[in-house]
Amino acid sequence: MTASRVNGPSDERTALAFSQHVVRLQTVLEQAIAPTLAAQALTSAELDVLATLRAMGSPYQQRPKELAARLLLTTGGLSNVLRRLDSRGLVSRVPDPSDGRSHNVQLTSAGVATAQAATAAATTALQRALAAVPATTLEDTLHQLGSILRAVGDNRSAFPALRPLPEAPGPEAPTAE
Known part of the structure; x- marks a missing residue:
């Protein structure tokens, strides 16, 4: 018996069923927070960026490349999200203190407030969805x-x-x- 058979799925159906359950749960939870996102005029990617930067702690900033990797976004996809958040005054680009040639993305004070409100509302929606x-x-x-x-x-x-x-x-x- 191979190591993968000992440690991994017992058959192809197990791996596929596991994957389908994870994706389905993600879909159900995304649907649960959709009204919250709409009320905040945010996309799920925008909420992810705001919440992740807020979770970093003050000064609420990170290099775009590291942020993209953490959120499993392409750098191009993250650029689009950051452009939208910047146009709303929720993030800004600030010089990277460790590398003067590059910039970090940082939450503005409005971004911190929006991140807190949106995260709290999304958490409440998720708690309701998972209450049973x-x-x-x-x-x-x-x-x-x-x-x-x-x-x-x-x-x-x-x-x-x-x-x-x-x-x-x-x-x-x-x-x-």
């Missing part, structure tokens, strides 16, 4: 998804200032008491 799911199921699933992401080589968290990808409790990872 037991808290322990959500926590267990969060840990398992973190384990899966690490196993496939993705150790990033979309919001590193909030918390890293959680470790699944196990023999080598003791749980807090």
